[in-house]
Amino acid sequence: MPSPMPRWTPCGAGSATCRIANPRPPRPGSNKSRGPTGPACLAALLVLGSALAYRAGLADWVRADLWSGVGDITHATLPDGSRVDLNTGTALALHFGDRERRVALLRGEAVFDVVRDPGRPFIVEGGGLSVRAVGTVFYVRADGAGRPVGVAEGRVAVTAAGRPLEVAAGEALADGDAPRVVAADVARAMAWRDGRLIVSGERLSEVLAELARYRPGRILLLDGQAGARRVTGAFDPHHTDDALDAIAASLSLRVTRVTPLLVLVGSPL
Template identity: 50%
Template sequence: MSGNRQTIDDSILEAAATWVARLQSDDATAIDRQAFERWLGEHPDHRTAYDELRALWSDLGEVPISEGRLGELQTQRRRRVGGFVGLCLAAGVAILSLATPYGDRWRADYYTGVGEVRRIALEDGTEVDLNTDTALVVRYEQARRTVRLLRGEAFFSVAKNPLRPFVVEDGALSATALGTRYSVGSVAVDQAAAVQVEEGRVEVEAAGQKAVLGAGEAATVDRQGRISLSKADVAAGTAWRDGKLVFSRRPLSDVLSTLERYRRGRILLVDEAAGSLEVSGIFDLRDTDDALRVLEASLPLRVIRLSDLMVVVQSR
């Protein structure tokens, strides 16, 4: 185990990243440093993990991270759940955590891994396309068919059965098919739940409110349960079913957030000005590295690849 990065426990990496963050802060005390030295001496892998993460911090020495942005990153870190692979960042250090959704996968009847998109057929003939990092539970009862979306996003081509309505629930809303093709899901933990209708009609219900959507319409539900309706380019919004990500005049911050969903690790945007740049294009979701290369070549950006699990983006 000693000296081999591939076999160092995630708990050690997490502790090492925490020590890097602590020792680089202005309020690190002598007691902290003494505790750190004791921790280093407890196992040879502690030194290996610390040296690696400290080197990553040094690599980012020229990357500015504002105080406000650092606070945002720390907040995002606290929201993460599941398994952890530690990496650290500059100017205060943000911890990289990979939200490994094992809990949802254990409960799920069907799921996809990060970067995986696949189609399944349910026993009633309904076809479901699962987007990246998605998990769902299927329950058939006498009076209705229910899909519980535990995480992620899915597109449903519903087999008609007027006697057994098809309902998708994701915790924020329920979407009942009235003979249709539609998607349901939240693309990030801090984003609203959404429904997009490609064909037919869908009845959306949230917090006692109801709305019926037709083809080309979308509904989002915010954290207060309020439903907002809008027109939608459903083909573009669900192009992931064909392995593509389509953007039309989208802020770079949104594009990077989407790309991050299809790769392991983090894409860290440390520059607010860069985040507002508009992006239009079509990318292959199976090759997010190529998408980053295209963005760097076509926009005034610098993409810094610290490791397979950490990419930093800033203005050039």
């Protein structure tokens, strides 16, 4: 089944190093530096870090049967007729057999609408979790989210940190040292399928981290106190710049776009 290729490209290839421009000692009183300036070294390190991050992600794309690029939301039908929606930057591998249907969520987030087949349970593994379903609608995140599993219809059996838990419709798994089941607005958590990111009283730091998933590069929050402020609204994940501007206006914050790959969110104006 054809799937869209991710639309990101590596920021750099190979390695970047800081070389000494003049190995000889400088003349007395000379202001020349023997090496590149601090910003030059920082730039080299950023290029190297981007290259390493790209290579780490490439391994998941190579293993995947289905994937979505950064900023893309993809919908697909699995071999058994089940439906899957892939959020931004998601990769998964399929292992379907006569006795079970197993999915490895390599990265990202996906919603599964599972066709009922009691003889072949549907199992999703990702982010250190194992989620078992027969016929249900649920999401799984493999990106360290605080609520990595949520159920919209039916129920699933989850194994988290070696502990078995059952999550029913309208509930989510709250991750942590002692995973537990909590009531949740699962429909809101899955609204990205319809091109909406809905937040209600979330911390700014959490909202920025969510928006960052939908764009290449990084969003850096420069003010820890501002990060604790609360945000409520609905945003289009395909237009994260508009979302950033709307949030900045509502909280009187400063947004600085250094490059298309780096956005700084600063102190109140």
